[in-house]
Amino acid sequence: MKKVFKVLVYTFVIIFAVIGFGLTASYFAIKFHLTDDPGAVDYNDRLYKELSDKNNNSKAIDSTAYYSMTNNNRAEDYMKIMLLGKFYPYNANLILNAVNNSNDPILADKLLSAIDFKMIINKDYIELLEKAKNIYEYPIKHDTMASIFEWMNISEWNDLKIAIFKDKKLIDSAAYLAGVEPRIIVCCLIGEQIRLFNSKREIYKSYIGPLKVLSVESQFSLGVAGVKGYTAMAIERNLKDSVSPYYIGKKYEHLLDFYSHVPDTERYHRLTSYRNRFYQYLYPALYLKQVQTQWKKANFDISERPEILTTLYNVGFISSTPKVDPKVGGSIIKIHDKEYTFGGVGFDFYYSGELAKEFPYLEKKFWD
Structure with missing residues (x-):
């Protein structure tokens, strides 16, 4: 032991x-x-230092000019990202998302400088990059403050945008109740409102411009979107007529039911009220849905043609005849002595990108 x-x-x-x-x-x-x-020591140490020195010594960029694209910096950054996408789309997408989610106007330059450093041996990339840079260095006379859509350069347009934004909740509510993209409704609204800039110039100067509010019509055309009384009655009938080509379904039948025994008076109040303009957007939304349904039943899909829908809104049910080659047009609108058509104005706004944050482009334009 x-x-x-x-x-x-x-x-x-x-x-x-x-x-x-x-x-x-x-x-x-x-x-x-x-x-x-x-x-x-990394064999690229010298290049890393040069890149760091470049970033530290880079000149400050005017962020306002950068994000408003009134200088070439941002456009050139996007051009480089697009070019990178031809070679490495994965990295290009990462950089694009990073830049779009950042408030740093020189971030893109930093990230792209790192890419240039990695791509220095890629002759195809370097060659295309040099060609692209030459494009931006070529002197071109341009007005950086002007919109390509000429009528949007008038001062009244900014007032109108502010006024429309004030009604965003009402427009969205009516649009989603009817199953229509809000932006298409705004196309119709703009066509009607901008028409008043000349026809009711004094009213604009006295009320609409200073107060940034929409004009509410109360005579032949009614409300902010200019719905005519007989058109409103047709929209109401179409909701309940199941054999009508404009019939959009049972779930919509009671959207415009009246609460009084005097429908004419109630309808007029709906379409001319200054306090609550919800119905002034719901009627146009339902009109657009009914016309789109009519054309779809005839095997003509115009859901992706905002200019046609805007034209049909302007000319009314009587002129809505489904066909292979519909025409854009409608009433002539004079804006600062230049003539446009109602449908043309709708086209310009829809594809301009204006108010895209407030009224975004949806994948589906109509839904049930």
Whole structure:
């Protein structure tokens, strides 16, 4: 028994001695830097430093000019990202998302400089990049503050945008209740409102412009979107007439039910109220849905033709005849002595990108 005990003690002592030796050896190895990894200098160190110096010494960019694209910086950044997408679409998409989600106007330049550093041996990329840069260096006379859509350069347009934005909730509510993209309703609204800039110039100067509000019509055409009384009655009938080509379904039948025994008076109040313009958007929304349904039943899909829908809104049910080659047009609108058509104005707005945040482009234009 004593012998076994002695063996255990010796074993225990030897183990601790070995551990102690190891710890002591490690201590001295660390103390005298015997375990240090000498590392290595990256062979691209000089290029990394040049890139850092470029970023640190880059001139400050006017963020207002950058984000409004009144200088070439942002356009050139997007051009480079697009070019990178031809070679490495994955990285181009990452950079595009990073730039769009950042408020730093020089971020794109930093990220693209790193890409240029990695792509320096790609001759095709470098060659295309040089060609693209030459395009931006070529002197072109242009007005950076003007819209390509000429009528949008008038001062009244900014007032109208503010006024429309004030009704965003009403427009959205009516649109989603009817199953129509809100932006298409706004096309019709703009066509009607901008027509008043000349025909009711004094009213605009006195009320609409200073107050940034929409004009509510109360005579032949009614409300902010100019719905005619007989058109409103036709919309109401079409909701309940299941055999009509304009019938859009049972779920919509009671959307325009009246709450009084005097429908003519109630309808007029709906379409001319200054306090609540919800119905002034619901009627146009339902009209658009009914006309789109009529054409779809005739195997002509115009859901992706906002200019045709806007034209049909202007000319009314009587002129809505489904056919292969519908024409854009409608009433002539004079804007600062230049003539446009109602449908043409709708086209311009829809594809201009104006108010795209407030009234975005939806994948589906109509739904049930």
